[in-house]
Amino acid sequence: MLELTCSQAWTPLLERRIGDWRLRWADGFTARANSALAIGDPGKPLPDTLKQVCDFAHDHAIPPVVQVIQNTSTEEAIEDCGWVQYVEHRPAHEVRVMTGPLSRGTSAGAVILDEPTPGWWEMTAGGAEPAEAPRHVLGTGKVGFGVAELDGVTAGAVRGAIVGEWLHVARLAARPEFRRRGLARGLMNALGAWGAAQGATGMLLQVAVANSGALKLYENLGCTEHHRYRYWAPGPGACEDRPS
Template structure:
């Protein structure tokens, strides 16, 4: 019981025993050990129950795996805060060290919000970001947070970070016990910035400070929320948008141009520069233009702009199950830093 909250490695019996016994090793944070059952939260955020009668061996292990050579060093708290600043919500509220974030297209009618469960523009901009103590018991904090979102007709969610030093595994376990379901599992990945720009400038890539109609033609996530999306996307310390036009892009110098067209896009991307960090998002390539190296070209031009502003490290966020995107970013030198997911409030 004294090891609850620590990172452990546990071997358990998963077969029938005897000559054909099989064993499973589970590594993660021990979040509870009650009524003969251990719950271990893995790096990716999944909670694994293990019956103590099946235990074979276990030990406390170091808090984080060894960092790969060339990967920027950073604490989880630093990157969580940088990523939040790079994707700022339209509206925020505070509960102690929790930030409540909302980014919907407009406010619901007065008196008509409760009962609605709208989706705002991305879960990142519409969720509680817990960065410490909310200043009150957890049950009260969750009630206040839930009320805040329901007053706006939005789905109440909490962003939960896992897989690092002093992350939210215990909070995730508490939320699970209260019926808040896990969803939208993702990874935050990091890389050195300079290698991303180590290629010849590509004149097909046009960089601008705001997203135009051609950029939005490929960015489908804005949906019916163009104003909220624009506020979030253009927020941040220093933001760049990259576009490769559908016709291949007009000639230019170094990929920079001030003009804009509504003729559609073959590839797009976004980068926000904040101190030493360059955060990449909105990377999209039209299906008929894939395997032409456009994603790499877009990343390179955005990285070049970020380097010119003094950045040296890169981060991005990718869905855990998006194997194609993970493989692409593996090839660019990105490595997992930590994981995160969302806990959605139960109905009623």
């Protein structure tokens, strides 16, 4: 399952299992690292499983959230248990998972580093000195830290992680004042070359359905949709002792 591959590129601070399901916590940094990945057989009735999801979330002071492949029997069953789409996570509550060839071409000055710079952290985590959770989630694994420097500042950044034969791409960003200069494509090209050198044969992305600009870029790079997932949260009365 490709979604499991994605999860290996995005490591939480803490992970526990309910059968095949994965409960994840990273102090609230990103929904992917702070939700239950509902893939496979939890090994117990769904209502009991969802109660454990709620208990784990409450114990770790995060909202109870389940990440589930869209339009599957699992999603239907979760809805039947009184859970609702987690629209509070807009615009990223519905996500497209895309695959494509490794990007090739001119890097436009972008480079892939073995260690993140303060400018990279600022672009990808919101500050040059991030807390433990973003450092762990973004820095764990075989990771390439892509930066594009212009006029003495980090104008663009991207993260690439190698999982098996895949290059998982995330956190692509360019400063507003430097957009429309080919930075995003240059970063993707540099990351593609780096991924190929690490043994990757294709790239894998998770992109919010509402992020039309990113989707257009990735489609132009040859990426196509593999599947979609959504986040679900307990509806009224579906999660005991749910924090107000």
